[in-house]
Amino acid sequence: MIDVTLIGTGGMMPLPGRFLTSLYVRTNGRAVLIDCGEGTQTAIRTASLRFKCIDAILLTHFHADHVSGLPGLFLTIGNEGRTEPIHLYGPTGLTRVISAFLTIIGELPYDLIFHELPHEGARFEAANLSVTAVSAEHGMPCFFYHLALSRPGKFDPARARQNGVPLSLWGQLQKGEAVGGFAPSDVLGPARRGLSLLYATDTRPVDKILQYGKDADLFILEGMFGEAEKQARAIETNHMTMQEAAKLALNANAKELWLTHYSPATPHPEEFEEPIKSIFENTVISIDGQSKTLTFEE
Amino acid sequence: MIDVTLIGTGGMMPLPGRFLTSLYVRTNGRAVLIDCGEGTQTAIRTASLRFKCIDAILLTHFHADHVSGLPGLFLTIGNEGRTEPIHLYGPTGLTRVISAFLTIIGELPYDLIFHELPHEGARFEAANLSVTAVSAEHGMPCFFYHLALSRPGKFDPARARQNGVPLSLWGQLQKGEAVGGFAPSDVLGPARRGLSLLYATDTRPVDKILQYGKDADLFILEGMFGEAEKQARAIETNHMTMQEAAKLALNANAKELWLTHYSPATPHPEEFEEPIKSIFENTVISIDGQSKTLTFEE
Numbered sequence: 001m002i003d004v005t006l007i008g009t010g011g012m013m014p015l016p017g018r019f020l021t022s023l024y025v026r027t028n029g030r031a032v033l034i035d036c037g038e039g040t041q042t043a044i045r046t047a048s049l050r051f052k053c054i055d056a057i058l059l060t061h062f063h064a065d066h067v068s069g070l071p072g073l074f075l076t077i078g079n080e081g082r083t084e085p086i087h088l089y090g091p092t093g094l095t096r097v098i099s100a101f102l103t104i105i106g107e108l109p110y111d112l113i114f115h116e117l118p119h120e121g122a123r124f125e126a127a128n129l130s131v132t133a134v135s136a137e138h139g140m141p142c143f144f145y146h147l148a149l150s151r152p153g154k155f156d157p158a159r160a161r162q163n164g165v166p167l168s169l170w171g172q173l174q175k176g177e178a179v180g181g182f183a184p185s186d187v188l189g190p191a192r193r194g195l196s197l198l199y200a201t202d203t204r205p206v207d208k209i210l211q212y213g214k215d216a217d218l219f220i221l222e223g224m225f226g227e228a229e230k231q232a233r234a235i236e237t238n239h240m241t242m243q244e245a246a247k248l249a250l251n252a253n254a255k256e257l258w259l260t261h262y263s264p265a266t267p268h269p270e271e272f273e274e275p276i277k278s279i280f281e282n283t284v285i286s287i288d289g290q291s292k293t294l295t296f297e298e
Numbered sequence: 299m300i301d302v303t304l305i306g307t308g309g310m311m312p313l314p315g316r317f318l319t320s321l322y323v324r325t326n327g328r329a330v331l332i333d334c335g336e337g338t339q340t341a342i343r344t345a346s347l348r349f350k351c352i353d354a355i356l357l358t359h360f361h362a363d364h365v366s367g368l369p370g371l372f373l374t375i376g377n378e379g380r381t382e383p384i385h386l387y388g389p390t391g392l393t394r395v396i397s398a399f400l401t402i403i404g405e406l407p408y409d410l411i412f413h414e415l416p417h418e419g420a421r422f423e424a425a426n427l428s429v430t431a432v433s434a435e436h437g438m439p440c441f442f443y444h445l446a447l448s449r450p451g452k453f454d455p456a457r458a459r460q461n462g463v464p465l466s467l468w469g470q471l472q473k474g475e476a477v478g479g480f481a482p483s484d485v486l487g488p489a490r491r492g493l494s495l496l497y498a499t500d501t502r503p504v505d506k507i508l509q510y511g512k513d514a515d516l517f518i519l520e521g522m523f524g525e526a527e528k529q530a531r532a533i534e535t536n537h538m539t540m541q542e543a544a545k546l547a548l549n550a551n552a553k554e555l556w557l558t559h560y561s562p563a564t565p566h567p568e569e570f571e572e573p574i575k576s577i578f579e580n581t582v583i584s585i586d587g588q589s590k591t592l593t594f595e596e
Contacts, residue, residue, distance in 0.1 A: 013374050014337070016344045038370040039312070039337050046314045064369045064402045071362045072336040076311050100398035104362045 002027050002129075002149055002195050004218060005291040007043035009269075011201070011224055011239075011261040012065050019043035019288050020065050021201055021261040023220060026053070027149055030127035034058045034145060034199055040069035041076050047289045052080045056126035058133070059090030060202055061142035062097050071101045078108045085111040087126060089133065091141030092116050117143065134212055136203030139238040144200035146212045151296055152176060153189035160187040195294045198254075201261040204235070205244040213252040217294045221245035223259035223285075226272035242272050246279035258286040300325050300427075300447055300493050302516060303589040305341035307567075309499070309522055309537075309559040310363055317341035317586050318363050319499055319559040321518060324351070325447055328425035332356045332443060332497055338367035339374050345587045350378045354424035356431070357388030358500055359440035360395050369399045376406045383409040385424060387431065389439035390414050415441065432510055434501030437536040442498035444510045449594055450474060451487035458485040493592045496552075499559040502533070503542040511550040515592050519543035521557035521583075524570035540570050544577035556584040 003026040008019025020037030024044065031053045033040075044051060054077065060066055077086070088094060094116045115124070121134045121143065130150065133143040155174045163186040165173065172179045173187045198213035201222035213219055223242035225234050234241045242259055249257035257280055262269045270285045277283050284290065301324040306317025318335030322342065329352045331338075342349060352375065358364055375384070386392060392414045413422070419432045419441065428448065431441040453472045461484040463471065470477045471485045496511035499520035511517055521540035523532050532539045540557055547555035555578055560567045568583045575581050582588065 013370060013377070014340045016340055038367060039340060042312045042314055042337060062402055064373055067402060068366065068369045069336060071366045072311060075362055079311070097402055100401045103398045104360050104365060104395055 001296065002147075002197070002294040003291070004197060004294060005047050005049060005289065006220060006258060006260055006286050007047045007049070007289065008037070008040065009260040009262055009286050009288050009290070010065075010264065011222065012264050014039045014065075015264055017288075018262070019046070020069070021222070022069075023199055024049050025127075025129065025147060025197075027128040029053055030055050032056045032058060032127045032129060032131070032147070035060055035066040035201075036069040036073055037065040038068045041073045043288065047291070051077045052082050054086065055084070056087040056089065058126070058131065058143075058145050059088065059094065060136070060144065061091060061138060061140055062093055063140075063202070066202070067097060070098065071105050074101075074108055074112070075105055078110065082110050085113050087113045087115060089115045089117060089124070089126070089131075091143060092119070093141065132212060134208050136200060137206050137238060138202045138204075142202055144198065144203055144209060144212075146196065146198045146216075148194055148196040150194040151192045152184065153191050155187060156189045157187075159189065163187070193297055195296065197294065198252075200240075202238070203240060204238055205240050205248050209248050210252045213248070213254060216252065216254045217256070218292070219245075219249045219252065219254040219257045220260060220286075221248060221257060222261035223269065223272075223276075224261055224263050226266060226269060226276070242269075242276050243279060246276045246283055249283070250280045255282065257283045258290055259283065260286050299594065300445075300495070300592040301589070302495060302518075302592060303345050303347060303587065304518060304556060304558055304584050305345045305347070305587060306335070306338065307558045307560055307584050307586050307588070308363075308562065309520065310562050312337045312363075313562060315586075316560070317344070318367070319520070320367075321497055322347050323425075323427065323445060323495075325426040327351055328353050330354045330356060330425045330427060330429070330445070333358055333364040333499070334367040334371050335363040336366045339371045341586065345589070349375045350380050352384065353382070354385040354387065356424070356429065356441075356443050357386065357392065358434070358442065359389060359436060359438055360391055361438075361500070364500070365395060368396065369403050372399075372406055372410070373403055376408065380408050383411050385411045385413060387413045387415055387422070387424070387429075389441060390417070391439065430510060432506050434498060435504050435536060436500045436502075440500055442496065442501055442507060442510075444494060444496045444514075446494040447492050449490045449492040450482065451489050453485060454487045455485075457487065461485070491595055493594065495592065496550075498538075500536070501538060502536055503538050503546050507546050508550045511546070511552060514550065514552045515554070516590070517543075517547045517550065517552040517555045518558060518584075519546060519555060520559035521567065521570075521574075522559055522561050524564060524567060524574070540567075540574050541577060544574045544581055547581070548578045553580065555581045556588055557581065558584050
């Protein structure tokens with residue numbers, strides 16, 4: 001299962017009662033954070049989540065509202081006693097931006113490992129998840145992220161016997177460990193449907209979102225603007241409207257859509273709930289702390 | 299008069315319900331901000347104060363909890379439409395630190411003017427106030443600040459007549475403008491007691507605080523620790539205890555003391571109110587948004 005918490009839902013600037021957009025994703029006790037604007041450490045505390053288990057931070061891009069909480073977060077994670085390295089992923093420029101921040105924070109008790117991703121994106125493992133970074137359209141290097149948790153096949157005793165696997169090895173093989181010349185596949189049935197979510201803020205609604213997010217359990221997309229008359233502004237500023245987000249969720253056959261990254265000029269995004277749900281019924285106009293546990297199908 | 303608002307009272311890291319320590323001081327519609335940690339822009343909004351009238355930002359030092367809110371604040375002030383320059387004051391390193399931040403914020407619609415103050419401190423005018431930066435003791439370059447508003451003498455018609463000032467010039471001279479070969483002093487009595495406040499966080503209780511803060515209307519001092527057993531820790535980390543702050547206020551004959559910059563390990567600083575008040579009665583265990591208008595004596 002995957003615990004997903006959208007700890008903030010704001011775009012551009014933090015507001016009283018609305019933290020900047022950031023996602024905290026936890027699987028088997030390890031966590032990934034996507035973006036970290038000013039105040040994100042307070043958002044993590046407010047959502048009663050832990051700092052020390054954050055193994056990786058994925059950055060969509062380097063606008064201040066997505067990264068300027070990093071210096072404080074780094075220090076707070078250090079104060080919590082972490083010594084294992086943290087992996088940072090983001091577009092070209094990552095090292096330069098983070099190094100600039102490091103000038104005000106001095107020595108940390110853990111290492112930061114920088115992964116500058118190529119423009120065409122990349123696939124990597126982070127905190128038990130398989131992550132794909134795909135380049136978005138925001139007028140500057142920017143990624144959206146697809147996070148997936150695979151699910152091995154069911155344990156199949158008949159298959160184990162058929163393959164001559166000694167009973168004493170069944171337990172280890174079932175947990176996914178190769179042992180005694182046998183592979184887990186020798187005791188497991190075919191892989192089952194896993195879980196996936198797609199996170200895209202600060203981008204126009206590009207087709208790649210449909211492609212990578214097909215049948216996803218959860219879409220988390222920006223809904224910077226809700227008003228029909230803001231469509232031109234969305235195009236001009238390389239953002240997405242709520243309507244465009246809902247159409248993406250519909251066309252990708254997503255199970256659920258959470259909107260986020262609201263303009264500071266939109267204090268009440270819930271006003272747009274009805275028209276947006278008429279496009280994609282299973283839409284949530286997220287609030288800070290929106291959370292859900294994605295679980296494997298029975 | 300001077301409007302003083304302590305918009306945050308935290309030290310080290312922002313907490314839900316406690317912004318990082320920062321002071322907003324307004325005189326005649328212009329404002330000075332002292333320090334700007336992560337979340338200060340939200341603290342300004344929460345206190346219902348304005349961004350656009352901030353003419354100067356004084357930085358005590360460059361630990362992250364005192365400066366990392368600057369990138370977001372700069373952007374927000376730009377969004378509010380400011381075009382006049384903002385003056386930044388702080389220790390050596392100011393230009394380097396702010397320039398690092400500028401890598402994530404791009405072009406602003408106003409200029410930032412850097413004033414790196416010499417180690418021995420400096421005196422300058424900012425937003426109608428006379429400011430003195432004095433070097434503190436924090437194990438790194440750090441200043442405390444004394445802010446003063448002078449008060450001219452009372453208008454004295456007898457003196458104006460005696461000095462042969464034409465009646466038509468009285469108004470201008472009374473406002474403090476030299477005109478027609480006359481100086482304001484030609485129509486005013488002796489200067490009267492002005493207003494002053496002293497702001498010192500992140501320092502040991504150095505004697506210079508007594509010297510510069512003598513008879514101040516308001517002391518705003520850090521009270522990082524309240525427990526007697528934390529005295530050694532305060533010395534080790536170059537901070538001040540609440541007891542030390544209260545003794546400074548007493549010995550400087552300050553009118554009032556506000557404590558701030560509480561350790562994150564002190565969720566209830568008000569627990570120390572009684573013992574601290576037994577040292578200096580007029581102590582306020584400040585909370586975020588603590589505010590007061592300092593007015594001239596009648």
